[in-house]
Amino acid sequence: MKAMVYRGPYKVRVEEKADPRIEHPNDAIVRVTMASICGSDLHLYHGMMPDTRVGHTFGHEFIGVVEQVGPSVENLSPGDRVMVPFNVYCGSCFFCARGLYSNCHNVNPNATAVGGIYGYSHTCGGYDGGQAQLVRVPFADVGPSRIPEWMDDEDALLCTDALATGYFGAQLGDIVEGDTVAVFGAGPVGLFAAKSAWFMGAGRVIVIDHLDYRLEKAREFAHAETLNFAEHQDIVVEMKRTTGHLGADVVIDAVGAEADGNLMQHVTSAKLKLQGGSPIALNWAIDSVRKGGTVSVMGAYGPMFSAVKFGDALNKGLTLNMNQCPAKRQWPRLFEHIRNGHLKPSDIITHRIPLEHIAEGYHIFSAKLDNVIKPVIVPS
Template sequence: MKAMTYRGPYKLRVDSKPDPVIEHPNDAIVRVELAAICGSDLHLYHGMMPDTRIGHTFGHEFVGTVVEIGGSVQSLAVGDRVLVPFNIYCGSCFFCARGLYSNCHNVNPNATAIGGIYGYSHSTGGYDGGQAEFVRVPFADVGPTVIPDDITDEDALLLTDAFSTGYFGAQIADIEEGDTAVVFGAGPVGLAAARSCWLMGAGRVIVVDHLDYRLRKAEDFAYAETVNFGQVGDIVRDLKFLTDGLGADVAIDAVGAEADGHVLQHVTSAKLKLQGGSPVALNWAIDSVRKGGTVSVMGAYGPMFSAVKFGDAMNKGLTLRMNQAPVKRQWSRLFDHIRAGYVKPSDLITHRFPLDEIAEAYHVFSAKLDDIIKPVIVPAS
């Protein structure tokens, strides 16, 4: 099969790799119909994730058709059209039994906190991802779900991570009716979180970013007020001014450590000399939320070398909530929201690339060219 393969930082190519095979009776093989590049894939592309090995295939957002199943698979059949959560999980351990699918205890021997993730280095289990023609899906009775006939492939694709993660971020922020929510980051997850805040009962939504085209998308897609932090002297002071001097009720960090080497260039308008894992957006969230407010963290973080303002969070009486989203838990509600016309996740898609052009797709996405928001990869038939 054709598959994207990692060759080192900023170096990708499409190679021929052996077709995946059934390795366990509960495996399935899925022919990928659509995949996506996630903002967190850029951490891999930039060489920021540990144990990203040469030849690894990225991609944790994909939908496709089941072409083969193991002998014990009962919930799927060959020919089923499925969406696959980015979380790989067993479904039966202590954490899975509590709905903490992203914290599964049985699928990642390399970590005690996070479970398995498709295409996200050996630090999350070493599973090849879906930026390929085919992918092996373990625990096929647990994760994959047949796409309802009235849900399009592109809408389903956005539910495998980005939109479901943003929805989860708004959900765990415990928004009360009429609350003001500030969302840091106008990438796909931030845009999904901002749109979802309205579904949770928010009375006002403000999105913070520094790229004008993403802020325009926040206005059009999420019906949000926007602030370009590159055009204000002090973003925290500006947000306090906008909220009667008190601060927002809720702040959602949908940025994380978007680092490029040791330079945090996608989080700030200037290239600040900060180490990978710098919590700039997280500290802005802590500072800009009101006393007694809630900070929800959806942005991806690795090791933190710079100080989080934890003392400030404690002294302000903040509630901090965070996790990798257990995306399958959100699907039934999101299917209903799509059917009702409240959301259309595929409206986030701006670019479509054939698999053979995936190196260009990563370059365009990383450099934020051509007003890109969400790129989709279409494997060759």
């Protein structure tokens, strides 16, 4: 099959790889019909996540058609059109039984915290992802679901991570009716978090970013107020000023590790092995929220040597809620919003790129060229 492979920071290309095969009776093989590049893929692309191995195939957002199933699979059949959540999980361990699919205890031998994630670093289990023609899907009776007949493929694709994660970020904010909600980051997840905040009763939503075209999208798609932090000497002071000098009730960090890379990585194309990025956005969130408020974090972070303002969070009496999103847990609510016309996830898609041109897709997305918001990858 053809698949995207990682060859080092800023280096990806399409190569021929062996077709995946059934390795366990509950596996399925899915022929990918659509995938996408996620903002957290850029952390891998920039060499910011530990144990990202040469030869790995990225891609944790994908949909497709079932080609083959193992002998124990009961819920899927060849020919089924399926959406696959980005979490790999068993469905039966202590954590899965409590809906914490992203913390599954049985799918990742490399970490005790996060479960498995398709197409991410080997700290997340080392599962090849969906930026390829075919992908092996473990626990096929648990994760994948048939796409509802009424749902468009592109809408289903965005439910596999970006939409579910944005919605989850708003959930983690414990939004109370009338709350002022600030969202750092106007990428796809931030846009979906801002949109979802209204569903949960927000009285005011403010999105902060430094790219004018993304802020314009936040106004159009999420109906949010916007602030360009590059236009203010101190974005925290501006946030206090615009919230009556109290701070927002809820702040959502939809940035995570610096997706644009740091200076060392840009100059040397090298990575600092254990540095998962900078906590700038997280510290802004802690400083911008009011005393007694809530900070929601669902951006991708690795280990950091830089200081997080934990003392400030303590002294302000903040609630910090965070996790990787258990994507499938969000689907019933999201399906209703989509079916009732309250939400059209595919409205944020700006680029549709053939798999063979994926290197150009990563360059466009990384460099924020051509007003890119969300690129979709289409295998041939």
